[in-house]
Amino acid sequence: MGVSMALRPTAVGAGARPLAAGTELSAYDVTAVVIAALLVGAGLMVTLRLVLGPTTLDRAVALDALVAVVMAGVGVQTAVQGNAFYLPVLLVLSFLGFTGSVGVARFMALRDEAGTGDVDESQDTGEESGGPGEVR
Template sequence: MIVVAVICAVLLVAAGVMALIRAEKGPSMLNRTIALDLFATVLIGGIALEAAYSKRIDTLPILVVLSLVGFVGSVTVARFAAREKHEEKRVRTTAEIEHDEAVRKSVLEREEEQ
């Protein structure tokens, strides 16, 4: 059991460090949100690993609260992602993609007419 716990802990630490590096580099708000959500998941996994190793169940409310905070945070950022500036390379909505395609097609049709 100790070997498995140590291996899991090392993997969780590595994932946490990589998530923090990704959150620092970005480049967009959505990338940072995903990285911080992953870090919250790693933190939840670490607490669950400690609870399993020490055979305790009193940390379950902490796990539930951290899960809810991570979920609500991700949903909140995703909801306001449409307000992110174009320079930050945000994910476009379906309506924006359709509008850009219509503009591109009309420009191509005008060029063909000339």
């Protein structure tokens, strides 16, 4: 808290904290709660796909979406608190949030090119699966 205030000397005024703006307090409070509830619901649904997802790629996609939802949550929390303490977290997540799914996708592509075909144990549908085409 003190660190963030020292970092942002210009934003300590009343404008930086809409929650403390007197008469509008309840409206902003309700808005923040609604946004948080929506984000939690979205996170739960994305987590459901992360758990259910039949293939690894489904889980990678869901993980990306979960990172996006968490980033939105951090952004909303930062705005509600008027406290820039977590903004670097947002920066790092936007920087590195994609590495997981890229790694998974690359791993699956390597497995595919190595000729093992489907990594997952479900049915194989594509006739191009495991094809030797090296087209980028």
